[in-house]
Amino acid sequence: MNEAIRVKAESLWDAMDNKERAGIKYGMFPTNKMVLVEEQGFDCYSVYLALMDCAAKDQSVKARYKHSFLAQAQRRMKIIISWIYFHIN
Known part of the structure; x- marks a missing residue:
């Protein structure tokens, strides 16, 4: 994983x-x-992975099934972005 991410x-x-x-x-x-992360030029999927790693390290949050959660999150983000794009245009 990239250090900047x-x-x-x-x-x-x-x-x-x-x-x-x-x-x-x-x-x-x-x-x-x-x-904002995407506007700053970061790859959102890589940031998702890194956030899940942060969650896994935090004892108050149990991050399990990292990749299935990321797949769900990616689908949700696509839906949200397409909805926003549809309503802006």
């Missing part, structure tokens, strides 16, 4: 509240933060 994910993790952190374990990533 790991650092970005750790900074995002530190900025999240407990509800957002709990959502990570279910593959629900905060859209407002992930859109």
